[in-house]
Amino acid sequence: MDEDFAIKKIRIGAKPFVRPRDDRVILGVCSGIARKLGISSISSRVLFSLLTLFTGGGLAVVYLIIFLISPQE
Numbered sequence: 001m002d003e004d005f006a007i008k009k010i011r012i013g014a015k016p017f018v019r020p021r022d023d024r025v026i027l028g029v030c031s032g033i034a035r036k037l038g039i040s041s042i043s044s045r046v047l048f049s050l051l052t053l054f055t056g057g058g059l060a061v062v063y064l065i066i067f068l069i070s071p072q073e
Contacts, residue, residue, distance in 0.1 A: 015036075018032055018072065020035065021073050023041050029063050048063070
């Protein structure tokens, strides 16, 4: 009887951010962002590059921080 009323764990939410091993150009951050957002990795790389240019290179520091704190796949 207790098994009928047991609470089942349901995983709700998105997958955690990871850097994939198979779709890397430099460190895998842009491809991880692309998978998280559901867009192509090429568009993620182009967008990240343009934003890095517009911020005067400030986004490159964010790239390194994301690399350091995010796990590999």
